[in-house]
Amino acid sequence: MSERKKVTIRDLMRKKENGEKIVWVVLYDWTTARLADQAGVDMILIGDSLGMTILGYPSTLPVTMDDMLRHAGAVVRGVKYAFIVGDMPFMSYQASEEDAIRNAGRLMSVGCDAVKLEGGAEMAERVRAIVDAGIPVIGHLGLTPQKASMLGGFTVQGRDAESAKRIIDDAKALEEAGAIGVLLENVPAEVAKEVTEETSFLTFSIGGGVETHGQLLLSHDILGLTLGVRPKFAKQYADLKEQILDAFKRYCEDVREKKYPSEEYVVHMKEGEYEKLLKLLKKE
Ligand code: KIV
Numbered sequence: 571m572s573e574r575k576k577v578t579i580r581d582l583m584r585k586k587e588n589g590e591k592i593v594w595v596v597l598y599d600w601t602t603a604r605l606a607d608q609a610g611v612d613m614i615l616i617g618d619s620l621g622m623t624i625l626g627y628p629s630t631l632p633v634t635m636d637d638m639l640r641h642a643g644a645v646v647r648g649v650k651y652a653f654i655v656g657d658m659p660f661m662s663y664q665a666s667e668e669d670a671i672r673n674a675g676r677l678m679s680v681g682c683d684a685v686k687l688e689g690g691a692e693m694a695e696r697v698r699a700i701v702d703a704g705i706p707v708i709g710h711l712g713l714t715p716q717k718a719s720m721l722g723g724f725t726v727q728g729r730d731a732e733s734a735k736r737i738i739d740d741a742k743a744l745e746e747a748g749a750i751g752v753l754l755e756n757v758p759a760e761v762a763k764e765v766t767e768e769t770s771f772l773t774f775s776i777g778g779g780v781e782t783h784g785q786l787l788l789s790h791d792i793l794g795l796t797l798g799v800r801p802k803f804a805k806q807y808a809d810l811k812e813q814i815l816d817a818f819k820r821y822c823e824d825v826r827e828k829k830y831p832s833e834e835y836v837v838h839m840k841e842g843e844y845e846k847l848l849k850l851l852k853k854e
Pocket of ligand 1: 596616617618619620657753755776786788
């Protein structure tokens with residue numbers, strides 16, 4: 571078997587050409603990053619969904635660049651091989667080109683290999699500016715959580731022909747602007763298929779069927795750590811929520827019933843030292 575190397579854009583393109591599916595996962599911390607990297611994922615996204623999954627906000631909107639940089643740094647330190655994408659949070663790229671380049675650059679400075687931002691044709695110039703600064707960009711279309719309010723909530727996008735055509739045109743605009751790929755979130759499989767056929771960059775899906783070059787899921791959904799509603803498209807591979815609840819409950823019980831710490835978890839002084847200590851304390 572050939573030695574495992576750091577995944578590059580060229581490797582991702584090669585996988586696309588060879589028809590090999592690309593595995594992409596959203597996560598936010600050093601421990602999970604190490605485990606996912608060890609398991610062999612190709613790509614990692616430090617998503618601004620951390621606002622909801624980690625920081626407990628009701629949406630991704632309050633997430634700041636400082637939040638993203640802290641979590642991106644932690645993930646980068648845990649990863650040896652996977653290609654790392656940093657998500658650009660709300661208002662880190664919308665207001666001006668300068669903001670967009672500077673903030674994308676900050677994510678690259680902590681070790682990301684590319685950035686992701688939401689939007690299509692309306693963001694094409696922004697994407698071009700970031701790419702011209704030497705930073706690879708992945709676009710994000712369909713259900714874009716930073717615009718959930720405008721989209722009418724966290725619902726499927728592109729169900730009718732007109733809105734589907736807009737998504738395809740947006741993907742083309744992103745490709746033209748120099749993006750290396752696009753993530754399609756919560757769109758019908760037919761739309762993701764057409765985007766993949768009508769463009770030649772990388773296509774990824776989170777809830778967009780099987781036809782894209784790669785698949786993305788949130789680690790919280792994969793691991794069964796979702797506390798709210800798990801989206802219909804998200805397959806759960808473990809039930810850590812139940813295991814964690816059970817572990818905490820048993821710990822509470824053990825401490826209250828004085829079963830923990832039992833002798834195997836206790837350290838003692840060197841032989842004879844306790845007696846000496848008692849003399850020093852004049853307790854003997
Ligand atoms: O922030 C995130 O995790 C994302 C995914 C929902 C696609 O952008």
